[in-house]
Amino acid sequence: MGFTKVTGLGAACSTGLEKEKIFDSCLQGESAVGHDGLASISEDAWKYLFASAPETFRKSKCTVLSFCAVKEALDESGWTQDDLSQCGFIFASTTSQIDQWEKKLPFYKNISVEKIESGVADQSLGSPLFALAEYFGIGGPKTLFSSSCSASLQALSIANLWIKSGKVKRCLVGATELNNDLTKAGFGSLRLLSKTNACPFDKNRSGINLGEGSAFLCLEDSSLASTPSWGFIRGIGLGSDAYHPTAPHPEGRGSRESMTMALREAHVDVLQVPWIYAHGTGSIANDLSEAKAIESLFPQSPLVSSTKSLHGHTLGACGVLESCLGLMAMQRSQILPTFNFKEADPKMNIQVCGTRTEKNFSTFLKNSLGFGGINVSILFAKHLETP
Amino acid sequence: MSLSILAPTHLLASDLPLENADPRFRKATANMTMAAMVCEKVLSALPAVEKNQISFVLGTHFGEVTSTLDFLSGFHETQTPSPILFQNSLHNSTLGFTTIHLGLTGPALTVSADKATISSALETAQSLLEVTPYALVCFVDYIPTELEPYYLARYPFMEKNWNRAFCCALARPELIESNKMTVHKFEEVF
Numbered sequence: 310m311g312f313t314k315v316t317g318l319g320a321a322c323s324t325g326l327e328k329e330k331i332f333d334s335c336l337q338g339e340s341a342v343g344h345d346g347l348a349s350i351s352e353d354a355w356k357y358l359f360a361s362a363p364e365t366f367r368k369s370k371c372t373v374l375s376f377c378a379v380k381e382a383l384d385e386s387g388w389t390q391d392d393l394s395q396c397g398f399i400f401a402s403t404t405s406q407i408d409q410w411e412k413k414l415p416f417y418k419n420i421s422v423e424k425i426e427s428g429v430a431d432q433s434l435g436s437p438l439f440a441l442a443e444y445f446g447i448g449g450p451k452t453l454f455s456s457s458c459s460a461s462l463q464a465l466s467i468a469n470l471w472i473k474s475g476k477v478k479r480c481l482v483g484a485t486e487l488n489n490d491l492t493k494a495g496f497g498s499l500r501l502l503s504k505t506n507a508c509p510f511d512k513n514r515s516g517i518n519l520g521e522g523s524a525f526l527c528l529e530d531s532s533l534a535s536t537p538s539w540g541f542i543r544g545i546g547l548g549s550d551a552y553h554p555t556a557p558h559p560e561g562r563g564s565r566e567s568m569t570m571a572l573r574e575a576h577v578d579v580l581q582v583p584w585i586y587a588h589g590t591g592s593i594a595n596d597l598s599e600a601k602a603i604e605s606l607f608p609q610s611p612l613v614s615s616t617k618s619l620h621g622h623t624l625g626a627c628g629v630l631e632s633c634l635g636l637m638a639m640q641r642s643q644i645l646p647t648f649n650f651k652e653a654d655p656k657m658n659i660q661v662c663g664t665r666t667e668k669n670f671s672t673f674l675k676n677s678l679g680f681g682g683i684n685v686s687i688l689f690a691k692h693l694e695t696p
Numbered sequence: 697m698s699l700s701i702l703a704p705t706h707l708l709a710s711d712l713p714l715e716n717a718d719p720r721f722r723k724a725t726a727n728m729t730m731a732a733m734v735c736e737k738v739l740s741a742l743p744a745v746e747k748n749q750i751s752f753v754l755g756t757h758f759g760e761v762t763s764t765l766d767f768l769s770g771f772h773e774t775q776t777p778s779p780i781l782f783q784n785s786l787h788n789s790t791l792g793f794t795t796i797h798l799g800l801t802g803p804a805l806t807v808s809a810d811k812a813t814i815s816s817a818l819e820t821a822q823s824l825l826e827v828t829p830y831a832l833v834c835f836v837d838y839i840p841t842e843l844e845p846y847y848l849a850r851y852p853f854m855e856k857n858w859n860r861a862f863c864c865a866l867a868r869p870e871l872i873e874s875n876k877m878t879v880h881k882f883e884e885v886f
Contacts, residue, residue, distance in 0.1 A: 403787050498779040548803060683804055
C-alpha cells in the first residue's frame with residue numbers, strides 16, 4: 310500500500326491571490342479583516358480575477374476564484390494532459406455559486422420565471438466541479454463534499470483513500486467559499502461573529518471573522534517519480550460528535566477521537582507531534598472544545614496555532630487552505646503564529662504559539678471541526694519515514 | 697457499478713406521518729425526518745456493532761432548499777435572521793441531525809455532486825469500508841412544491857429521487873458472508 314504525496318499547491322484568498330503572498334501575510338501578521346468584521350477579497354482583486362479567468366468561468370465569483378487556485382496548483386505539479394485524463398477530482402464547498410442565486414431564488418413567489426430558472430440552474434453545488442474538470446481535462450472520478458467546515462479536510466482524507474487503494478494515481482483536491490448573505494446573517498443569528506479582529510484561544514475572544522478563499526492541492530501516489538514534494542499525508546482521522554447541530558462536544562470528545570485515529574494510522578506517537586495547526590475559529594465554544602481535546606491527548610503540550618484572524622474563517626475551504634499553509638511552513642521551518650493572541654485563557658491548558666517561531670520540524674497535525682459535529686484530523690509529514 | 701447492497705429501504709415524503717408525528721422530529725425538516733427514519737430501519741437490520749464502526753454518507757443534490765429559502769426571505773423581510781432556520785438550512789444539517797438521532801460517531805460525509813451524487817456517494821461509502829467495517833448510504837431531496845417544475849426541467853435525472861429518501865448499507869465482504877446477509881445487486885436497486 311502506497312502513501313500520498315503532495316506535489317502542487319495553489320491558493321487565493323483575502324490576504325493574497327497566490328500562496329506565497331498568503332504565507333507571507335501569515336508570518337507578518339497582515340490581516341484582511343475589515344471594519345465589518347469580514348475578511349473579504351478586495352474589489353480590485355476581484356477585477357483582476359475576472360479579467361484573468363477564461364470567459365467560461367466569468368459568470369460567478371466561485372469559478373473565477375477556483376480557476377486561479379487550481380491553475381497555480383496544477384502549474385506546480387507538472388502533471389501532463391495525459392496524467393490529468395486519469396486524475397481524480399474532489400471539490401468541497403458548502404455554498405458554491407451562492408452569489409448567483411441568493412438574491413433571486415428566496416423571492417420566487419414574486420420574481421420572473423427567467424430569474425427562477427437561472428437561480429435554480431446555479432444552485433447545484435457541483436456545477437463548478439464539472440466546469441473545472443472539463444476545462445482542465447480531468448477525466449477520473451469526481452465528487453463534491455459539503456460537510457460544513459470539515460468538508461475540505463474530508464476531501465483530502467477520501468483522496469488519500471483513493472490513492473492508497475489504487476483507485477487513482479493522482480487526485481486534485483480543493484475547495485472554494487465566498488462571503489454571502491446566508492452565512493453572514495446565519496452566523497450572526499447564532500451570535501458567533503466578532504465585529505473586530507478575532508483572537509483565537511485568547512481569554513477575551515468573542516467570535517469569528519468570516520472569510521472567503523480557495524485552495525487546491527495536487528496529490529499523487531508516492532511511488533510515482535515526480536517533482537519534489539511539499540510533504541506526505543501519513544494519517545487521517547474522521548469522526549462525529551453525535552452531540553449538537555451547531556456546537557462541538559464541550560470536552561472535545563469527537564476531535565480527540567479523530568486526532569487519535571490520525572496518529573494511529575500514521576504510527577506516530579503523541580510525543581512526536583511538535584505543532585498542531587488548529588481549527589481555532591475564535592468562537593468561545595469551538596476553541597475551548599478543541600483545547601480540551603488537545604490537552605487531554607498531548608502531555609508534552611505541543612505548539613498550537615490558528616491563522617483565521619488574518620484570512621478569516623473560510624468555512625468549507627479552511628481545511629485545504631490551512632493545509633497548504635501548514636505544508637509551506639513545514640518546508641520553511643516556521644511555526645505560524647496566532648495573530649492577536651495576547652492573554653491565555655485559564656480554562657485551557659495548551660501552549661498557543663503567539664509569535665513567529667523558527668523551528669525545524671517534520672510532522673504536524675491539521676484539525677477541522679464542523680457544524681453537525683463533524684471532526685477531521687490529518688497528520689502531514691515531511692518524509693515517508695517515521696519522524 | 698459492482699456493489700453488494702444490504703437492506704435497501706425507501707420512504708416517500710407523502711408517507712410521512714404528519715399527524716401524531718414522533719416528537720423527536722418536532723424541529724426536523726422533511727429531509728431530516730425522512731433520512732433519520734430510513735437510516736434507523738437499515739441500522740436495525742445490521743448485526744449489533746459499535747456506532748463508531750459505521751461510516752455514514754448522505755447524498756443530497758440540493759440539501760435543505762426549503763429552510764434555506766425561508767431563512768433568506770425571512771431575513772430580507774424582517775432583517776431578523778432566525779437561528780433555527782439557519783441551523784436547518786445548512787447543506788450538512790440532515791447529516792448532523794441523523795448522526796445525533798442515531799448516535800453515529802464514525803466518519804460522516806455529505807455528498808452533493810450534481811448528476812453524480814448517487815454514484816459518488818456509493819463510491820465514497822465503499823472507500824470508507826477501509827476505515828470502518830460498515831457504511832450507511834442515504835439519499836434524500838425535498839423541494840418546495842411550487843419550484844418542482846423548475847428543478848425537474850433543469851435536472852431531469854432527479855425525477856425518480858424526488859421527495860423521497862433511500863437508505864442501504866454496505867459491508868466488508870467477509871462480514872456479509874459470516875453474517876449470512878441478503879445481498880442486492882446495484883442494478884436491482886437503482
